[in-house]
Amino acid sequence: MARTTRPTLTHVAASAGVSVSTASLAFSGAGPVSERTRQRVLDAAAELGYAGPDPMARSLRQGRTGIIGVVFAERLRHAFRDPVAIALLDGLAEELGPVGPGLLVLTGNDERAGPSTEQLAAAPLDAAVFATCDLEEEPLVEPLRVREIPMVGIEGPRMPGVSLVDIDNIGASREVTEHILSLGHKRIAAVVLPWRPGRQRGFLDRARRDLSGSVVFADRLRGTEEAIGASVHAWEAAASTVEEGRAAGRALLDVDEPPTAIVAHSDLLAAGVIQAAHELGLRVPEDLSVAGFDGIDTPWLDPLTLTTAVQPMVEKGRIAGRMVTDLLAGRTPEDVLLPVHLRVGGTTAPPR
Amino acid sequence: MARTTRPTLTHVAASAGVSVSTASLAFSGAGPVSERTRQRVLDAAAELGYAGPDPMARSLRQGRTGIIGVVFAERLRHAFRDPVAIALLDGLAEELGPVGPGLLVLTGNDERAGPSTEQLAAAPLDAAVFATCDLEEEPLVEPLRVREIPMVGIEGPRMPGVSLVDIDNIGASREVTEHILSLGHKRIAAVVLPWRPGRQRGFLDRARRDLSGSVVFADRLRGTEEAIGASVHAWEAAASTVEEGRAAGRALLDVDEPPTAIVAHSDLLAAGVIQAAHELGLRVPEDLSVAGFDGIDTPWLDPLTLTTAVQPMVEKGRIAGRMVTDLLAGRTPEDVLLPVHLRVGGTTAPPR
DNA sequence: CCCCTCGGTCGAATCGTTTCGATCGAAACG
DNA sequence: CGTTTCGATCGAAACGATTCGACCGAGGGG
Numbered sequence: 001m002a003r004t005t006r007p008t009l010t011h012v013a014a015s016a017g018v019s020v021s022t023a024s025l026a027f028s029g030a031g032p033v034s035e036r037t038r039q040r041v042l043d044a045a046a047e048l049g050y051a052g053p054d055p056m057a058r059s060l061r062q063g064r065t066g067i068i069g070v071v072f073a074e075r076l077r078h079a080f081r082d083p084v085a086i087a088l089l090d091g092l093a094e095e096l097g098p099v100g101p102g103l104l105v106l107t108g109n110d111e112r113a114g115p116s117t118e119q120l121a122a123a124p125l126d127a128a129v130f131a132t133c134d135l136e137e138e139p140l141v142e143p144l145r146v147r148e149i150p151m152v153g154i155e156g157p158r159m160p161g162v163s164l165v166d167i168d169n170i171g172a173s174r175e176v177t178e179h180i181l182s183l184g185h186k187r188i189a190a191v192v193l194p195w196r197p198g199r200q201r202g203f204l205d206r207a208r209r210d211l212s213g214s215v216v217f218a219d220r221l222r223g224t225e226e227a228i229g230a231s232v233h234a235w236e237a238a239a240s241t242v243e244e245g246r247a248a249g250r251a252l253l254d255v256d257e258p259p260t261a262i263v264a265h266s267d268l269l270a271a272g273v274i275q276a277a278h279e280l281g282l283r284v285p286e287d288l289s290v291a292g293f294d295g296i297d298t299p300w301l302d303p304l305t306l307t308t309a310v311q312p313m314v315e316k317g318r319i320a321g322r323m324v325t326d327l328l329a330g331r332t333p334e335d336v337l338l339p340v341h342l343r344v345g346g347t348t349a350p351p352r
Numbered sequence: 353m354a355r356t357t358r359p360t361l362t363h364v365a366a367s368a369g370v371s372v373s374t375a376s377l378a379f380s381g382a383g384p385v386s387e388r389t390r391q392r393v394l395d396a397a398a399e400l401g402y403a404g405p406d407p408m409a410r411s412l413r414q415g416r417t418g419i420i421g422v423v424f425a426e427r428l429r430h431a432f433r434d435p436v437a438i439a440l441l442d443g444l445a446e447e448l449g450p451v452g453p454g455l456l457v458l459t460g461n462d463e464r465a466g467p468s469t470e471q472l473a474a475a476p477l478d479a480a481v482f483a484t485c486d487l488e489e490e491p492l493v494e495p496l497r498v499r500e501i502p503m504v505g506i507e508g509p510r511m512p513g514v515s516l517v518d519i520d521n522i523g524a525s526r527e528v529t530e531h532i533l534s535l536g537h538k539r540i541a542a543v544v545l546p547w548r549p550g551r552q553r554g555f556l557d558r559a560r561r562d563l564s565g566s567v568v569f570a571d572r573l574r575g576t577e578e579a580i581g582a583s584v585h586a587w588e589a590a591a592s593t594v595e596e597g598r599a600a601g602r603a604l605l606d607v608d609e610p611p612t613a614i615v616a617h618s619d620l621l622a623a624g625v626i627q628a629a630h631e632l633g634l635r636v637p638e639d640l641s642v643a644g645f646d647g648i649d650t651p652w653l654d655p656l657t658l659t660t661a662v663q664p665m666v667e668k669g670r671i672a673g674r675m676v677t678d679l680l681a682g683r684t685p686e687d688v689l690l691p692v693h694l695r696v697g698g699t700t701a702p703p704r
Numbered sequence: 705c706c707c708c709t710c711g712g713t714c715g716a717a718t719c720g721t722t723t724c725g726a727t728c729g730a731a732a733c734g
Numbered sequence: 735c736g737t738t739t740c741g742a743t744c745g746a747a748a749c750g751a752t753t754c755g756a757c758c759g760a761g762g763g764g
Contacts, residue, residue, distance in 0.1 A: 006500060008720055019744045024722060031723090032741055051498040055476040056411040057720035060749050065408060065476060067419075067456065077442035077666075080432060089457075090429035097461040101475035104419065104456050105441075109449040123453035124407040124417060124476065146403040148358060243651045275652065299595050300627065300652050314429075360750055371714045376752060383753090384711050409750035412719050 007048040016044035027053055055101075059124065066100025068092070068324055069125040071140060073114035073132040076107040082240055083268070083296040084313050085131055088154065091317020092129060096324060100126070117143050125149055127324045130156060150327035152320045157215050163327065164335040165320045169216055172309035172340035173223025173265070176291050179307065179342055180261045181227060183350045185289060189259040190224050190234040191248040191269045193217040201247060204234040220265040220293060233259070237269055245272020246279075253280050253288070260288060260351040267292035267308055271301060274347065285349035295343060305345030312338050359400040368396035379405055407453075411476065418452025420444070420676055421477040423492060425466035425484040428459040434592055435620070435648040436665050440483055440506060443669020448676060452478070469495050477501055479676045482508060502679035504672045509567050515679065516687040517672045521568055524661035524692035525575025525617070528643050531659070531694055532613045533579060535702045537641060541611040542576050542586040543600040543621045545569040553599060556586040572617040572645060585611070589621055597624020598631075605632050605640070612640060612703040619644035619660055623653060626699065637701035647695060657697030664690050 013023035018037060025031040026041035045052075059065045070089065072079040079085050093103060104123060106115040114132070121143040127150040130138070141162065144151055151162045158164060180188060194200075195208060195217060202208075225232055235252055237244035245264060249272055252262060264270035270292030274284050282288045284304065295310030319336055326333040365375035370389060377383040378393035397404075411417040422441065424431040431437050445455060456475060458467040466484070473495040479502040482490070493514065496503055503514045510516060532540060546552075547560055547569060554560075577584055587604055589596035597616060601624055604614060616622035622644030626636050634640045636656065647662030671688055678685040 010720075020721085021723080021745075022743055025743090028722080032743090034742060037742080049498060051495065052473045053722090054412075054720055055474050056408065056415075056417060057749090058474075058722075059408040059476060060406075060412045060751085061720080061722045063408075063749075066474070067476070069454075075442070076445045077438065080438045080441065086429065086432045089432065090427070093428045093457075093459055094461055097459075101471055102421075102456050102458045102467065104454050105445075106454045107445055107449075109446055115454065119453055121404045122407050122410075122418070124411060124419070143403065146401060246651070246654075271652075275654070299598070300623075302627070362750075372751080373715075373753080374713055377713090380752080384713090386712060389712080405752090406750055409719090410752075412721085412750080413752045415719075 007045075007050045009050075009053060012041060012045045012048055012050050015048060016041045024053070064126045064328075065124045067102065067104050067123075067125055068096055068100065069104045069106050069120075069123055069128040071114060071120075071128055071130050071132065072105070072107045073138060073140070074107065075110065076105065078239065079107060079131070084266075084294055084311075087296075087313035088131055088317040088320070091314040091319075092321045093317075094314075095318045095321025114138060114140055120144055121147070127151065127327055129320050129324065130154060130162070132156075150324065152323045152327070154316060154320060155216050158335070163323050163333050165316055165323065165338065166335065167311050167316070167338045167340050169219035169340075170223040170226070172311070172342070173220040173263075173293065174227045175223075175340075175342045176293065176307070176309050177224045177227035177263055179344060180263060180289060180291060180348060183261075183289065183348060185259075185261040185351050187257070187259040188228065188232060188261045188263060189252045190221065190232045191245060191252070191262060191264040191273060192221050192234050192236050193240055193265045193269075194238055195236050199238045200236065201238040201244065202236055203251075204236045208236065217265070224263055224265075232263075240266040240268050242268050242272040242275065245269035246276045247272070249273035249276025250280070253277060253282065258282075258288075261290070261348070262288065263291050265293050267294045267296045267298060267306055270306055270308065270347070271298060274301065274304075285347050286352065289348040289351070291348055301347075304347055305343075307345040307348040308343055309340045310343045311340045359397075359402045361402075361405060364393060364397045364400055364402045367400060368392045376405070416478045416680075417476045419454065419456050419475075419477055420448055420452065421456045421458050421472075421475055421480040423466060423472075423480055423482050423484065424457070424459045425490060425492070426459065427462065428457065430591065431459060431483070436618075436646055436663075437483055439648075439665035440669040440672070443666040443671075444481060444673045445669075446666075447670045447673025466490065466492055472496055473499070479503065479679055481672050481676065482506060482514070484508075502676065504675045504679070506668060506672060507568050510687070515675050515685050517668055517675065517690065518687065519663050519668070519690045519692050521571035521692075522575040522578070524663070524694070525572040525615075525645065526579045527575075527692075527694045528645065528659070528661050529576045529579035529615055531696060532615060532641060532643060532700060535613075535641065535700060537611075537613040537703050539609070539611040540580065540584060540613045540615060541604045542573065542584045543597060543604070543614060543616040543625060544573050544586050544588050545592055545617045545621075546590055547588050551590045552588065553590040553596065554588055555603075556588045560588065569617070576615050576617075584615075592618040592620050594620050594624040594627065597621035598628045599624070601625035601628025602632070605629060605634065610634075610640075613642070613700070614640065615643050617645050619646045619648045619650060619658055622658055622660065622699070623650055626653065626656070637699050638704065641700040641703070643700055653699075656699055657695075659697040659700040660695055661692045662695045663692045 013020045025033045026038040108114045130153045153162045235248040277288045292306045292308035323333045365372045377385045378390040460466045482505045505514045587600040629640045644658050644660035675685045
């Protein structure tokens with residue numbers, strides 16, 4: 001009587017005295033089954049210790065796993081340090097949660113590489129969301145395209161076969177910079193996001209600029225420069241973190257004639273800049289105006305509120321989730337461009 | 353010639369003029385195949401646009417998916433705000449990355465609930481890691497146990513069938529408190545982690561204490577009280593965040609005779625307490641000593657270094673990963689207790 | 705010169721479901 | 735009372751691979 005192997009639907013059906021197909025229906029509820037039969041099946045299952053239909057077998061038959069992959073082109077530790085990425089995931093989880101088992105996080109192990117092509121080719125996904133912005137350089141899209149797996153990109157370049165959730169990086173960045181300009185600032189510097197490929201820290205010179213960077217990062221710089229009408233003195237951060245912002249702040253501020261305003265292309269960078277300013281004895285916003293980008297919570301800056309471009313981070317995830325749902329239902333969602341709005345906080349003021 | 357459906361191994365084999373079994377071997381490399389044949393198969397595959405063996409079919413046959421589930425009993429947004437959880441995930445990913453497709457994050461959608469039982473029953477996992485500490489209250493273990501899925505718990509209570517990676521919460525917490533005592537402090541207060549169930553904010557009174565809280569949280573409190581030799585004046589935070597720490601700090605410090613030292617049971621809480629102290633015009637460590645727990649990076653406290661109990665966060669994940677590997681290989685790993693060491697920083701000093 | 709071995713290849717069984725079409729009895733209808 | 739209809743149930747065919755044992759020839763050892 002004792003079976004060493006786990007019970008299957010066949011065993012349950014036999015024990016309940018019904019056919020496998022009926023037993024299956026009893027579990028899935030996808031067909032007409034009399035209450036009595038259903039109960040017999042469930043009882044038999046309980047008695048045998050049957051845990052319900054095997055997910056793998058079910059997947060094979062149905063052709064889907066319910067798993068949505070989220071691709072990061074960074075090591076997990078770095079990707080998850082970014083509040084924007086977390087918010088995105090949260091929105092995604094919120095939208096997709098009830099649907100399937102969950103989110104499969106696909107990251108690289110390397111400091112800056114994403115998951116391997118083999119990993120992507122072998123992952124049991126129904127759809128994938130590219131959370132990183134450097135879509136075009138990624139050879140990661142190809143294996144999924146071959147498998148005909150629906151893909152959604154976040155703030156990436158437009159690519160055939162990849163639905164896009166985008167935000168108006170150029171416009172928002174321009175708006176922030178215009179705000180700074182309208183306050184009367186003349187000496188403005190920028191802290192830009194890491195310029196792919198090969199994140200490094202340092203002044204963004206001509207040569208570096210000419211490398212094709214990531215769309216997002218390039219767009220934010222472009223917005224700033226469009227507002228100024230000229231190229232801006234910029235420092236490139238190696239990552240979007242407070243520490244990097246601090247290093248940037250030090251480099252930009254600890255000079256003879258420091259800027260009176262710094263436009264940082266992320267809130268974390270801005271926070272670092274403010275910290276550096278404080279360390280150098282500069283007051284914000286009296287001696288230095290600082291603006292950020294993203295609109296994350298910055299309780300540690302309290303009582304200061306950061307002037308920044310607020311993007312709908314969680315909403316981005318939700319919309320991506322809805323796109324995934326649409327794609328899986330066979331519909332073709334249109335690309336979405338989400339609005340970003342300027343929030344004037346207490347970190348910007350007219351120059352003295 | 354045009355096929356509307358995606359090619360399968362059968363098509364590839366036919367096109368290459370070999371049997372399916374041989375084609376399979378050519379892909380998996382698990383058997384002797386002549387170089388010539390292998391090449392023919394790969395060529396045929398390329399020509400047909402065959403993306404490699406279907407993950408679901410492969411899973412069904414092999415009985416495993418390569419997916420490791422990570423269970424959080426919280427909404428993703430909250431779970432991922434905790435640097436300790438991120439570090440754990442990072443260590444896990446590092447250890448398991450090369451093995452399989454990735455980590456399946458299983459969270460609830462509710463503010464404080466984990467994934468549903470059905471979700472767990474239907475997830476195609478090879479093994480699961482419980483990242484939350486409240487293992488015992490979770491009905492989540494059961495569905496996985498029935499499915500005979502190997503489980504690893506982090507800092508949870510000892511449970512049959514669940515391998516454990518633990519840290520010495522009691523000892524470490526005692527050590528931190530002893531350090532405070534050795535500096536000569538008499539008026540000591542604590543900020544404890546949320547006391548399950550029903551996270552709320554407020555003084556930890558008798559009634560609340562008597563509820564069986566989570567092991568970790570209880571252990572850290574116990575360590576503190578063992579050192580003091582009496583029950584401690586404690587504030588319960590609703591979450592392990594800077595904001596909550598700040599609220600706690602306000603409540604504990606904005607009174608007639610405030611404590612001269614506060615032991616916070618997480619670094620984030622400690623950071624909040626320090627912030628609250630500053631807001632109240634208290635200097636750290638001159639007017640108030642503050643200690644934390646965890647040993648996360650706190651660049652924003654710079655130049656202050658937090659006095660804290662440093663736990664090997666990433667290592668915890670790595671070890672959990674190794675345990676998973678062992679379990680999948682049929683070995684039965686022993687439970688692990690990782691050391692935690694006191695790091696004396698600049699936030700603690702003798703009382704004035 | 706024969707037998708054994710071994711690399712390379714193949715057929716067929718199997719993994720555990722879901723699902724389609726057929727069947728069967730009973731109720732409903734004319 | 736015969737025919738339709740419909741709900742409940744069942745058999746059998748997928749789903750797309752892996753894997754085990756068998757087979758076949760060539761090369762090596764006796």
